Amino acid sequence: MESLNPWDAALEYFDEAAALMGLDTAIHQILRQPKRSLIVSVPVRLDSGDVNVYTGYRVHHDVTRGPAKGGIRYHPDTTLDDVKALAMAMTWKCAVVNVPYGGAKGGIRVDPHGMSRHEVERMTRRYASEILPFIGPNRDIPAPDLNTDGQIMAWIMDTYSVNVGHSVPGVVTGKPVSIGGSEGRPEATGRGVMYQILSAFKTLGMGVDDVSVAVQGFGKVGSSVAKLLHDQGCRIIAVSDLSGGIHNERGLDPEAVVRHVRECGSVGGFPGADPIANADLLALDVDVLVPAAVEGVINESNVDRVRARLIAEGANGPTTPAADRALNDRKVLIVPDVMANAGGVVVSYFEWVQDLQAFFWSEEEVNRRLRQIMERAFLEVYGMTREKGWTMRQAATVLGVSRVAEAWRVRGLYP
Ligand code: GLU
Numbered sequence: 001m002e003s004l005n006p007w008d009a010a011l012e013y014f015d016e017a018a019a020l021m022g023l024d025t026a027i028h029q030i031l032r033q034p035k036r037s038l039i040v041s042v043p044v045r046l047d048s049g050d051v052n053v054y055t056g057y058r059v060h061h062d063v064t065r066g067p068a069k070g071g072i073r074y075h076p077d078t079t080l081d082d083v084k085a086l087a088m089a090m091t092w093k094c095a096v097v098n099v100p101y102g103g104a105k106g107g108i109r110v111d112p113h114g115m116s117r118h119e120v121e122r123m124t125r126r127y128a129s130e131i132l133p134f135i136g137p138n139r140d141i142p143a144p145d146l147n148t149d150g151q152i153m154a155w156i157m158d159t160y161s162v163n164v165g166h167s168v169p170g171v172v173t174g175k176p177v178s179i180g181g182s183e184g185r186p187e188a189t190g191r192g193v194m195y196q197i198l199s200a201f202k203t204l205g206m207g208v209d210d211v212s213v214a215v216q217g218f219g220k221v222g223s224s225v226a227k228l229l230h231d232q233g234c235r236i237i238a239v240s241d242l243s244g245g246i247h248n249e250r251g252l253d254p255e256a257v258v259r260h261v262r263e264c265g266s267v268g269g270f271p272g273a274d275p276i277a278n279a280d281l282l283a284l285d286v287d288v289l290v291p292a293a294v295e296g297v298i299n300e301s302n303v304d305r306v307r308a309r310l311i312a313e314g315a316n317g318p319t320t321p322a323a324d325r326a327l328n329d330r331k332v333l334i335v336p337d338v339m340a341n342a343g344g345v346v347v348s349y350f351e352w353v354q355d356l357q358a359f360f361w362s363e364e365e366v367n368r369r370l371r372q373i374m375e376r377a378f379l380e381v382y383g384m385t386r387e388k389g390w391t392m393r394q395a396a397t398v399l400g401v402s403r404v405a406e407a408w409r410v411r412g413l414y415p
Contacts, residue, residue, distance in 0.1 A: 002322040004296045006085035012321045014088065017397035020390065026413070027405045031091075034061045034084050035102075040130035042108060044123040047116050054123065058106035058131045060140060061087035064407040067138055068104035069094055069345060071145025071174075072127075072152070074120075075294075078107040082295070086145075089316055090345070092400030093338040097377050099349040104140050106131065112147050124152050128159040135160065137170030137356070143348050144174040144220070146294070150186070154179055170355035173348035182351035183363035184370070185344075190224020191367065192343015192374050193314045196335045197229065197288060199378035200310055204333070212286045214238040214308070216245075216278060217293030218257070218267050221314045221341065225290050226254035234288070238281045241266050241293075245281045246273035282306055291318035298323045306332070313337040328391050336393035338400060339377055346373050 003009075011032060018028045042054040057080055060068040070090035083105045091103030108127055112120055134140055135156075144153060153175040160171045169180030177183060184191070201208055211234045215222045218241045226236045235251035243266040246252065252273060260270045268275065282289065282298065283305035291297050292314030298306060303323035311327065312335040313319065319327070319334065327334060347370055354360050377396075384395035 002300045002320055004299060004320060005081055006295045006317050007081035009296075009317060009321055010085035010088045013393065013397055014401070017394060017401050020388075020394055021398045021402060023401060023405060024409070027408050030408070030413075031062060031088075031401070031404065034059045034087055035063060036060050036134075037080060037084065038131060038134055039080065040127065042123060042127045042130060044119060044126060046119055054108050054110045056106070056108040056127045056130060057083040058134050058140070059083045059087040059104060060134070061103040061105075062091045062404060063102035064404060064411060065095060065102055066100035067102065067136075068140035069099075069101035069143070069348065070104035070106070071143045071344075072106040072108075072148050072156075073146035074108050074110050074112045074148055075146050076109060076111040077294070078109040083107050085295075086316055089338055091404060092397055093342045093345060095400035095403035096339050096381070096396050097342045097346050097373050098403065099346060101141075101345070101349065104142075105145070106142060107145070120152070121155055124155045125159045128156040129163070132160060132163060135171060137168060137352070141170065141348070141352060142172050143344070146219070149220075150174055150176045150181060153181075170352050173351040174344075175351075180351075180355045182347055182354055182366060183361065184366035185347045185351055186220065187224040187228070188347035188366075188370060189221045189314070189341050189344035190228055191370060192346065193221065193225045193290065193292075193312055193340050194228040194232070195343070195371055195374040196340045196378055197290075197310070197312050198232070199375055199382075200312070200333060200335055203382055204310075206287075209233040210235055211288060212237050213288045213290065214281050214284045214286045215290045215292055215314075216240050216281055216297065217291065217315060218261065219292065221344075222290065222292035223254060223258055223261075225292060225312075225314055226252075227258070229288075230254050237286060238276055238284055239267055240276070240278050240281050243268045245276040245278055246270045247276040247281070247284070248273040279305075284308070288312060290314045293318070296320055298327075300326075303327060308332065311335070313340045316341065324391075324393060334392055335378075336396050339381055339392070339396045342377065343370055343374060346370055
């Protein structure tokens with residue numbers, strides 16, 4: 001049975017790319033380790049008066065091309081290995097879309113769902129204080145990830161700003177527009193996934209109309225992808241969240257599902273759809289499958305059931321290496337996470353640039369530039385697959401690693 005440890009998977013994909021491209025051995029060894037990893041204790045006073053102590057992390061994988069960049073997640077399965085893997089993926093992701101950042105990730109091992117807003121605020125501010133020496137607009141710029149949002153970024157920005165004595169909007173991205181956030185940031189990851197899928201359709205000679213789509217995970221990314229693809233004419237036949245999924249072959253209206261989730265808390269019980277288990281959603285006979293939840297959902301144990309023709313990885317690390325090999329053997333086209341979901345960090349970059357210049361763009365401007373970058377990355381990576389016979393994941397990883405390696409080469413090893 002294969003290991004489901006995300007760090008093992010991240011190293012396996014990296015080692016494979018290193019071998020394909022003939023990466024310099026020293027640079028390979030350096031990049032197999034994160035540059036620095038911080039583990040912090042996060043004591044939080046609960047509304048009851050009791051204190052809970054959580055473990056938090058912030059990892060910088062590499063900062064050769066610019067400040068470290070990556071999200072912060074609140075999730076009960078978060079471990080140091082998980083955060084290391086996600087930080088490495090951010091390094092390649094930023095390089096694939098060629099934004100001037102290194103890779104970082106952070107998180108707290110906690111399930112925030114049972115917590116009050118005040119408890120989440122106190123936890124966020126304490127975690128922000130603990131990682132304060134690590135972050136900064138030229139050092140490391142956090143952003144939302146699983147179970148974190150614009151409000152949480154606002155609390156981090158405020159905690160940092162109060163401590164340094166002046167307002168520093170550029171210390172986080174994905175914050176509300178009222179304090180220096182960017183138009184278009186909340187749906188940017190989903191929009192980027194849509195651009196990648198449209199590019200894939202074009203190269204496969206497929207039309208958009210009536211293409212069937214299943215989306216696993218109906219959070220910020222999954223719900224945006226579903227809405228945007230629905231607007232393009234695709235048929236969203238199934239979506240799911242932690243509680244399970246809903247299925248209708250004639251197609252769901254994602255806007256109505258979002259309204260239902262707002263009222264009822266989950267997709268379950270949506271009128272006019274049948275319930276479907278997450279495991280069965282992954283096995284639907286669809287044109288496009290978008291895993292947009294957590295790592296390792298497509299693995300050795302269920303890959304034989306997957307029937308989608310195209311998989312666009314909205315989540316980070318949803319496909320394990322063994323499943324990836326099996327899907328490649330069956331000629332399933334996989335648009336890998338480091339490219340498919342890079343729209344979020346691209347618009348984070350736009351947000352940071354706007355903050356540093358104190359000059360803000362319209363949503364049309366943001367979306368136009370995002371589209372340009374996502375289409376360029378797709379064509380570059382797709383071109384490499386044609387030229388070298390590599391998979392999209394191999395080509396995207398090689399492209400990302402080669403940009404980081406080139407930065408390492410010209411900067412040199414100190415001392
Ligand atoms: N959390 C997102 C990701 O995994 C966005 C990171 C960012 O914008 O810095 O790509």
